[in-house]
Amino acid sequence: MVLRQSIGLEGQSARLRHISGLRTYVRKHRESPHSQRQAHGPAEWGTACKGFMAPWREQGVARCRPSFACRVSRQTGLQNLDDSITSKPVEEGSSDAAWDSAQLVKFLHVASPYVMRHRGRIFVIVVPGEVAYEPRQLQPLLEDLLLLHGLGIRLVIVVGGKPWIDDHLRAAGREPRFEGAYRVTDAAAMAGALHASAVTYTTIAGHMSRAPFVPMVRRHAALAPHGGPAVQVVNGNFTVARRRGIVDGVDFGLMGQVRYVKRDAVEVQLAAGAIVVLTNIGVTSSGELLNCNVYDVATHAAVELGADKLLCLTGQDVADLGLPAYLPLDDAEALIARGAGEGGAGAGRGVDGAFTFGSGEEVEGQGGWGRAAGGGDRGGQGGHEDGRPPPRPPVAPADTELQLDLDSWQQIGFPREVVAAAVACRNGVRRAHLVDAATDGAMLIELYTRDGTRGVTMIATDLYEGIRPAAWRDVDGITRLLTHLEEVEGYPLSGWLHEVSQRLRSITVLEREGKVLACACVADLGASQDGARLMELAALVVHPAYRCNGLGDSLLDYVEQDARRAGYGRCLLVQVGRGGYDWFMERGYEPAGLAKTSPLLPRVCANSLPPFAALYSKEFVELDEAADVPAGQRIGF
Known part of the structure; x- marks a missing residue:
């Protein structure tokens, strides 16, 4: 995790402290009139957020830093927030003051995309x-x-x-x-x-x-003329x-x-x-x-x-x-189906009954809240008599009420939160x-x-349904996509169009119902001057009729995950055709200057490029061991 790596073992508690301390400021700034929000615009908003760390700067020479008794204050409901903050003098430029300020700013930058994504x-x-x-x-x-x-x-x-x-x-x-x-x-x-x-x-x-x-917000937001529910x-x-x-x-x-x-x-x-x-x-x-x-x-x-x-x-x-x-x-659903096959669904209802989803009160011992999880008899057999797997949960038609039945959930003996x-x-x-x-x-x-x-x-x-390495049956579909990309949209592909069958091992496709809807082509560029192993994303194209619905994001994410597990440390894009690369920049790729003179690109690769070719680069972030799973088993880096 980015924050965990950057701030060490205290990273998670620091993030929690920063989030909790910002709540009051977020609420007050959202409640402020439009003119006041302009006065506290984006640039000053970060300063306002940092105000919870030093609300006593007006006192003069000494600079104070609050120590949030985070778990204690949260468990008491923050009823006496002033008692949960103790100020102790911190000299200007001290490591403690610099650590708090730096990590808060870092956290705000990391969290901001999620704030925008979740809003509304x-x-x-x-x-x-x-x-x-x-x-x-x-x-x-x-x-x-x-x-x-x-x-x-x-x-x-x-x-x-x-x-x-x-x-x-x-x-x-x-x-x-x-x-x-x-x-x-x-x-x-x-x-x-x-x-x-x-x-x-x-x-x-x-x-x-x-x-x-009040003392935490009066510096940065106008107070309401009278009290009322927050x-x-x-x-x-x-x-x-x-x-x-x-x-x-x-x-x-x-x-x-x-x-x-x-x-x-x-x-x-x-x-x-x-x-x-x-x-x-x-x-x-x-x-x-x-x-x-x-x-x-x-x-x-x-x-x-x-x-x-x-x-x-x-x-x-x-x-x-x-x-x-x-x-x-x-x-x-497969996990739930295995639960049905191992036991509970055999209680006179069959597997079909196990997937009649619905409601019901929790039975003593079934909830797992400090008690052993309950379940039905584990001796039954799941699936149909001919060995076929149990059916997937039904989808309610749009014009009908969603019919749910939790009796079967209990018989499976599977936690109902998952179901x-x-x-x-x-x-x-x-x-x-x-x-x-x-x-x-x-x-x-x-x-x-x-x-x-x-x-x-x-x-x-x-999100990764249908994404897999290319096979011989995909050659025609891949060729059509690359032909459209090069001849219609004007992106030169440096020989890929005529070498699809020879480069299948370097191509990943997204297939739905037998049709190749998208493909990505990659190439190994060796090592850069700083020792990082380089991968070039030579092409990524989605069929024009299926764009703007997330297929490109899923395919790019999958390819990057697969490259990282293969040992690549950086992905490069070389722009030699028309148009901009804004779509890639929104997904973490940064301009790296002209490709021919960039130190990121090996000389043997740069020499064959035209002088106007632009380079874009994305670093593959290191993950902790728990997040290091095969491509398609997690979302994003």
């Missing part, structure tokens, strides 16, 4: 009841969510209530009752569900209503549900299954700058209140709102799986993240650094 996007955050029930986990999480909101992300928080319902029943001398994955919700259980909904919403709304800490937090009858009814002779009472989430109503609140909180309560068309499951609500919300991300806080059961940092959707993430991605959500709830700040580091952090798994539609 809808993120659905799943907060299970076990996290909401524990203040030491909930309060720092809410601080992180406030920061995300301050950075322009439109948040929908889906919070569970299982512990409160269980407590309510036990206080009345009753034990929770489940049939399969669903809670039998009688009047007493429903009273507990309503109590859970009220407690979770009011707790979140109250925590997010605290105004910014953020608008809304809840309402956004979740439409229906009764589960009587199944196999069991009356589930007021247990609900989500039909849909009111997209238009939620989007109105998000557009107004509010944070939307969805709880375990759904409503019917007749006005009846029902108890619903957090994953049922969250999956519908993410799919129907067209969310950019679904983020699920997870427990020990997911951590025990040892999932990689990036899990392509197809691999996630919910896979269902959401299969139904249109671009990416889902499984975030370890026990890792403080993991969500922020995952979203605003290149490589994220340990304890987080991202599930996404397979």
Whole structure:
């Protein structure tokens, strides 16, 4: 990771401290009138952000630096932020002062592309009841969510209530009752569900209503004329549900299954700058209140709102799986299918039942929150009788309600967070993240650094689908693409067009349904004067009819990953044709002057180039061992 390498072993804690300290300034600058934002423009904004590190410079000669008791202050909800900051004099030019300033500026530069990318996007955050029930986990999480909101992300928080319902029943001398994955919700259980909904919403709304800490913001932002909630937090009858009814002779009472989430109503609140909180309560068309499951609500919300991300806080059961940092959707579904084949799906429903996705209350011992993960009998056999693999999860048609059924998830014995993430991605959500709830700040580091952090798994539609080394059957398709690039678009290819069959080992293609849609051609240039092994990206072309949908990004990313694992340290582009190379510059390639005189290019290669040829260069960043995986098994460098 870039930051980890540049700032040493304290890198991750430093990033967390910097992110946390910036929250107040981000919020105040976003709330400032347009004229004040102009006064604190981009250049001064960095200085404003650094203000949290030295808010007492007005005191005169001595320069002070705050020491953030990060974990303590976050766990107490930053209720006494002034007590969590202690100022100690630091002499001008001291190493401590220089370290803090330099690392904050570095972090802002690294995080800025992600800030711009995430701004205005809808993120659905799943907060299970076990996290909401524990203040030491909930309060720092809410601080992180406030920061995300301050950075322009439109948040929908889906919070569970299982512990409160269980407590309510036990206080009345009753034990929770489940049939399969669903809670039998009688009047007493429903009273507990309503109590859970009220407690979770009011707790979140109250925590997010605290105004910014005045001494930290008065230097850089105008103060409001009177106090008021810092953020608008809304809840309402956004979740439409229906009764589960009587199944196999069991009356589930007021247990609900989500039909849909009111997209238009939620989007109105998000557009107004509010944070939307969805709880375990759904409503019917007749006005009846029902108890619903957090994953049922969250999956519908993410799919129907067209969310950019679904983020699920997870427990020990997911951590025990040892999932990689990036899990392509197809691999996630295969993992779930193996779980179905090993056991739970054989409980009288068959494998097809294992992929009828849906909702239900979590059963005691099944959640993995400090308890052993449960599961069905592990003796069954998966797949069809003829040996074919189990089917992939179905995609709901656009004109129908998304039908979910979590009974089968429990029978598989697989963590439902993983299954919910896979269902959401299969139904249109671009990416889902499984975030370890026990890792403080993991969500922020995952979203605003290149490589994220340990304890987080991202599930996404397979961005590298169809990318592979070229084969003999691809020659005609590659030739057509290169012919268009050279003869129509005017990019000379230095002999590649007539040597495709001889250079297949140096070509990577992107194929869909038997058609080559894109290709990349590379060449080994030997070593540069500084010893780095060089690769030339001689050509990268996407079929004109399939451009502007990310195929070029996926192919370039794949080729660069493959080159790095092969030992290359730098990739070069030589421009001899018309047009600019802005597309490559946006992806990390930097102008390196004229190719013929550049020290980056070996002389034997430079001598054959025309004098006007321009050179572009990109360094391949070293990764830690955990990120060193085959091409296509992670996203980006």
